[in-house]
Amino acid sequence: MAEVARAARELEARAARDRFPVAMAKPDEEALVARLKRRDEAAFNELVRLYQGRVFSVVYRLLGDRAEAEDLSQEIFVTVFKRIDSFRGDAKLSTWLYRVATNHAKNRLKYLGRRGAGKKKELDELTDGQASESATLATSARIARPDEAAEGRKLEAFVRQALASLPDEQRQLVVLRDLENLTYEEIQQITGLPAGTVKSRLHRARLAMAQHVRKLQKGTLG
Amino acid sequence: MSEDDQAHAPASSAEGALDPDAARDLISEAIEDELDAALRARFDAALVAHPELRDEYEGFVALFAGARTLAAEPTPDLLPSVQQKLRERSRGRFYRDRFAELGPSGSTWMALAMVLLLIVLVVAASSWMVPVSP
Numbered sequence: 296m297a298e299v300a301r302a303a304r305e306l307e308a309r310a311a312r313d314r315f316p317v318a319m320a321k322p323d324e325e326a327l328v329a330r331l332k333r334r335d336e337a338a339f340n341e342l343v344r345l346y347q348g349r350v351f352s353v354v355y356r357l358l359g360d361r362a363e364a365e366d367l368s369q370e371i372f373v374t375v376f377k378r379i380d381s382f383r384g385d386a387k388l389s390t391w392l393y394r395v396a397t398n399h400a401k402n403r404l405k406y407l408g409r410r411g412a413g414k415k416k417e418l419d420e421l422t423d424g425q426a427s428e429s430a431t432l433a434t435s436a437r438i439a440r441p442d443e444a445a446e447g448r449k450l451e452a453f454v455r456q457a458l459a460s461l462p463d464e465q466r467q468l469v470v471l472r473d474l475e476n477l478t479y480e481e482i483q484q485i486t487g488l489p490a491g492t493v494k495s496r497l498h499r500a501r502l503a504m505a506q507h508v509r510k511l512q513k514g515t516l517g
Numbered sequence: 518m519s520e521d522d523q524a525h526a527p528a529s530s531a532e533g534a535l536d537p538d539a540a541r542d543l544i545s546e547a548i549e550d551e552l553d554a555a556l557r558a559r560f561d562a563a564l565v566a567h568p569e570l571r572d573e574y575e576g577f578v579a580l581f582a583g584a585r586t587l588a589a590e591p592t593p594d595l596l597p598s599v600q601q602k603l604r605e606r607s608r609g610r611f612y613r614d615r616f617a618e619l620g621p622s623g624s625t626w627m628a629l630a631m632v633l634l635l636i637v638l639v640v641a642a643s644s645w646m647v648p649v650s651p
Binding site: 334336340343344347348351352355361365368369370372373376450451453454455457458469473474476494497498501502504505508509 | 586
């Protein structure tokens with residue numbers, strides 16, 4: 296049991312290092328925001344380069360469609376350029392960006408829902424045998440033994456499918472906390488939800504995911 | 518306390534091991550290391566006392582690690598498309614096409630046309646003034 300927890304912590308630490316290491320010092324961030332408010336194009340280029348990975352990642356996780364995520368990420372940065380004056384600096388710039396991104400994603404999901412588009416198209420594809428075999432997934436790449444690598448790929452495919460099965464508001468919380476590694480305080484600022492609600496919804500989402508993965512592992516889910 | 522808070526509040530049957538349902542409600546906190554030492558001890562005791570709960574917990578730990586290690590999607594370079602959208606929507610006020618600016622502008626073309634016209638006129642005038650030999 297302790298070994299499982301230790302392995303999990305090690306994987307998490309490695310994942311945190313490999314993700315987008317954006318930790319801007321406050322004075323640097325204030326200077327960047329001041330330049331952005333003057334519509335300094337070089338500052339905006341810097342902002343896009345710095346945050347495009349995070350924005351694209353969260354949007355892709357929420358929409359589940361790469362092309363939609365790419366288009367929406369561009370729109371998010373256009374909005375940021377136009378609306379930077381509304382950033383008051385009471386939260387971190389990254390938190391404000393996440394808020395803009397998740398609001399855009401919610402609207403896009405509604406729009407896609409109305410259009411009847413398959414919002415989880417790519418996530419579902421990833422659960423196909425062929426896709427899970429060819430997917431270059433982090434866990435499998437880090438595990439040396441071939442049988443463990445195959446297990447890692449399978450687990451990741453199951454996790455993706457379980458994530459796609461969640462209702463939108465639960466998926467948002469799992470993406471922000473478990474995939475993007477944000478603090479509860481940041482998630483509260485992004486979603487506007489009280490701490491208790493964030494925690495309980497997140498717990499329910501994780502339980503639902505765990506049940507979904509268990510069913511997939513037992514082969515009782517299609 | 519909100520409805521969500523109440524639903525998520527820890528509960529136990531005794532001072533020893535937590536009962537399975539109470540322990541199940543604390544799995545998220547346990548994984549995130551948010552339980553105080555006393556509660557953690559009772560949680561761990563519950564895992565030992567209930568093998569099915571331990572299986573569930575280990576599945577949860579694996580899921581949690583799996584979620585956190587999902588490969589980051591390769592990010593496309595968004596900057597050129599964002600710049601283009603801003604250029605179009607601001608009608609060239611932002612991100613003007615500097616490559617195009619390097620080429621001749623309208624006034625340059627006009628000046629060039631004037632010079633060419635002047636050369637043609639000079640050539641025509643000089644040929645008209647040359648005396649024709651008998």
